[in-house]
Amino acid sequence: MNPSAASSPNLAVVTEGLGRRFGERWAVRDLCLELRRGEVFGLLGPNGAGKTTTIRLLAALIGPSEGSARVDGLDLVRESDAVRSRVGVLTEAPGLYEKLSAVRNLDFFGRLQGLPTAVRAERIQRLLRLFELWDRRHEPTGTFSKGMKQKLAIARALLHEPQVLFLDEPTAALDPEASAVVRDAIATLRGQGRTIVLCTHVLPEAERLCDRIGFLRTTLLRVDTPARLRAENADGVVRVRLAARAEPDLLAVLRATPGVAAVDAAADGLVAELRDAQSDTPALVRALVAAGASILEVRREAATLEDVYFEVMGAPADGEAVA
């Protein structure tokens, strides 16, 4: 591990060649990652790609088969107990004691985090109010809706005020309202400077919340900001908005223009597919001007994160299911 990276106070998570094998099968391999403090990092990949194993490794729930990592400055293997007190984990299932009330659930987990009674009481009240569960604090959690359970599970992950949070599919199976509440909570946490690793299959959610996104399939295939990922994967589609409808003559001229693969009329102008959007767009504009078209706007269509996902992931491997 690069010694300066490992000890940098600005980095919350540093991994070097981290891997975990189950029998002969590698679930995660050669994971090299540096997460800054306050960063929201999205981990995308199909089922079975190693996302949950990665979270379990970084939360010191299971040990690595190879490589090393530091979380909040602590060695993952040698200081695993301390790591668990510095990270919060939202597991795939809320995992609540359904016969116990919200308060009793949080109090139990607060005790397991070693929090004193007064601190537990104050934080439980604050978190239950934040997630709008205070009014039902004494009811068994078995009576809660999925959204309420998920909010309570997030409150549990925050109870000991961890610096690093691992959220495994926080909005899975939630209705749009509950999802919005959870997303708002994540945005608030990001504002508080916490580092968040977010596993999700909801690509627009990842795009909206994450500073960077990593595509995982056993190993990290690509890491970048959502904007750069989309820009780099943009294809050659250019949308042109015109003052008047695109006539067939204009379309014929454009089809004959070098670099233009296809042109179609659209309601407000036309859509052209270029062989290389970067170099062929000026030629398209020149052809439009020469043909007397009144151009209002020329816009290169960016790739969606879904386009990028399929581009990076390619075909599903054996044992995987695409999100």
Added chain:
Amino acid sequence: MRLAWITAVLERELVELLRSRLLLLSILGPPLVIVIGPVILGKLVAGRPLPAGLVAALLAGRPEWASLSPGDLAAAYSFQQFLFFFLMLPAFIPLSIATFSIIGEKQSRTLEAVLATPIRTSELLAGKAIAAAGPGIAGGLIAYLGFASLVRALYGPELFAIVSAPDWLASTFLLGPAIALLSVVLAVLVSARANDPRTAQQIGAVIIVPLVAAVIAQASGRLLVDATGYGLAALVVLLLALAGVRAGSWLFAREAILTRWR
């Protein structure tokens, strides 16, 4: 091991136990039957002398019973049948609680959240074991004390002396707790693989088989174990339990729970 973490697990387990009415009923029902059953049976058989062959076999094993009247001998014989039933309480109660607790956590997927905290698996296991074994041991002792008090009140000092003899005391205070510990260990071993508490209990009920065999042998007058016998049996059971603890702690490791338990 840290006491605060063990206490936290223990308290939560007990609160959950108190809120599981069905489990609570299945735990409280058998002790009531075992306390009242022999007292009623003793009254029913007191007027009917035992067959001569059985009396001879009994007195060969328990010469001190020779001074009892035929009616009291019949009552003493019926009480003796229930001694092993008192051992079934520390076997059955911890098995029920531990399997419900561990498999319940598997089903509700709470263990991963627990294991994501700084708790050590030895502390988690200790909390669960005490929460399961404690009621079993207490149930056995309270049932025995209730039974002994009823015998004292309804049958007098001679028969009370029989149910408070060293063999009863060794059975209740030594073998009972050892069986409770073995029962918890079995519950952990079985629960790691089973996904249904009732299946786990049926498999774990193998612990009761030797007790049933002992009941049958005793009913025939062929088995009359003395205090030393119960003490030795307690030692053997304890050694078995400790051997099981080694396997149990391996199965109850953080990694094993998260990656091998299905």
